[in-house]
Amino acid sequence: MHAAAAALVLLALGAVAVRGVAEVRVALAFTALIALGECVRITLPGDREQAPIGAAGALAYALLGPLRGLPTAHGILQVVAVTGIGLLLGWLPGLAPHRPGRPYRRPPWADPARRESxxxxxxxxxxxxxxxxxxxxxxxxxxxxxxxxxxxxxLTTVAALAALCDATLAALLRASATGLRFPAALEDELRSLFGIGSAIVATGMLVSLAAGEVGLWALPLFCTPLLLAQISFRRAAAVRATTGQTIASLARATEVAGYTPHGHARRVADTACALGRELGLGTRELALLEYAALMHDVGQLSLVEPVPDGATALLSCAEQQRIARLGSEVISRTGVPRQVAEQVARLADPCSGPAGGEGPVPLAARIIRVANAHDDLLTAARGRGLGEAVGRLEALEVLRLGRGRVYDARVVDALARVGGQGRG
Structure with missing residues (x-):
């Protein structure tokens, strides 16, 4: 994909150099808008970066018909050339020398996310x-x-097809980079279109339409609301960062207090996320799954005596459920998304049917239960002096014995395929 994009932009630049630039003033205006948009990027859920203003400007130039009632004739290759030059100009601020005392940031070309975008x-x-x-x-x-x-x-049809093309390319890249199945990655990308993606498409269409009447004044006029939307997204990102800090503190509380082994929560979260990807969960579901997995042992803080090695999988079912519900009550008071508390509350319920009339156990809770039991069994095996390979085989065999009754069969089978990712 990177090679195809590089070949396309080189072809476009060569063609424009030979033929010359049509409507130079218009091309410069859209180049500046794309470059500006590239400089004010935002981070979306799932650690995905986006440049809404730059994307909307490039789409508007691609869909630009008449300008103040006069026809334009810039063509396909000039659209690609202007977009490519705008992207390169937007990368220039990232080339400034690093200043002491400021966080180090990689050059844009060294950032895989920027290259993919x-x-x-x-x-x-x-x-x-x-x-x-x-x-x-x-x-x-x-x-x-x-x-x-x-x-x-x-215009709406063409813009929708362009958005679908972008979502498909993004899903292909994510599936190859993370191991997430392509249908799940595509579903997640399409779902994100209803957020900032729809604003990008709508702004690009409005700019192209309004330019036919008001000319280049359409660029600042209709991109300003998108800039305000970016500010709102930045505030939402700050809220997510605060939530992440809260979760990290709660996850470490059991380790600091001596209730769970060092790194247990992180290992369970890593294994749970690997299982979630194997089972086709999207970005939002994986984020909630990771939150719940990190905090699944918070209920142990209510115990008078710690469980040996924090191995709740070796306790009775009733005791596991009590600890899970106590942890859920703590989590529900922290401002963490409600689904996280629900997942933790249900992670000790048997997977074979409803528990207490509350309906089927959520898939995330079943995943965390398998991931937690897997790490508890591995810790117990290490305590008996068994090697890593033997311990993993023994843990998987124990989980298979409870397959379909205590542990979800699909999740256990997925664990056998991924081999358990929570190491360390």
């Missing part, structure tokens, strides 16, 4: 331009009045 932007914008520009320059779009609903419906 740039490749996706170039390919998806090139796709949008390839659909729209030939039809516009060929006169087929002239059948629609720019003020009529048919023209707006046509």
């Amino acid at each position: 740039a490749a996706r932007r170039l390919l998806s914008v090139g796709f949008a331009a390839a659909v729209f520009q030939p039809l516009y320059n060929g006169g087929l779009v002239d059948r629609f009045s720019p003020e009529g609903p048919a023209y707006g419906a046509f």
Whole structure:
């Protein structure tokens, strides 16, 4: 994908250098907008970076028809060239020398997320331009009045196809990088379109439509609301960071107090996330799963005497459920998402059927129960002097004996496939 994007932008730059730039003032305005958008990026859930203003500007240029009532003729390759130059200019601030006392930031080209975002932007914008520009320059779009609903419906269709293209490329990259199944990755990317993605698409369409009447003033006029939306997303990101700090503190509390072995919560969370990816959970579900896995032992703080090695999997079912519910009550008072407390409350319930009339046990709770038991059994095996390989085989065999009754069969089978990721 990176090679395809690089080849496309080189081809576009070469073509523009040979043919010259059409409508230089317009090209410079959109280049500056894309570069500015690249400088004010935001981080979305799942640690995904996005440049909403730059993405909207590039889409608007790809869908740009008349400008103040006059036709444009920049074409596909100039759209790609302007987008590529804007991306490169947006990377220039990242080339400044590192100043002492400030956090070190990798150069943009050394950041895989920035490279992937740039490749996706170039390919998806090139796709949008390839659909729209030939039809516009060929006169087929002239059948629609720019003020009529048919023209707006046509732009909406092209923008939706471009968004689908970008989501598909993002899902392919995530599936190859994280091992997440492609259908789950695609579903997660499509779901994210209803957030900032829909604002990007709508802004790009509005800019292209409004430019036909007001010209380049459409760029600042319709990109300002998107900038305000970015500020809201930044505040939401700060709330998520505070939540993460709360979770980290609670997760360490049991270790500091001596109720669980060092690193137990992290190992359980790593194994749970590996199982979640194997079972096709999306980004949001994986984030909630990780939160619940990190805090699954908080209820042990209510015990007078610590459980040896914190191995709650070796306790009676009733005692496990009591600890889980006490932990859930603590978590529910911390501002952590409600689903996390629910998952912790149910993680000790038998998977074979409803418990206490509360309905089926959530998949996340079943995953954490298997991950926790796996680490508890491994810790017990190490205490008996067994090797790592033998301990893993023994732990997996114990889990298989409870398969379908105590532990969810699908989760145990997934553990056998991934081999247990919580190490250390």
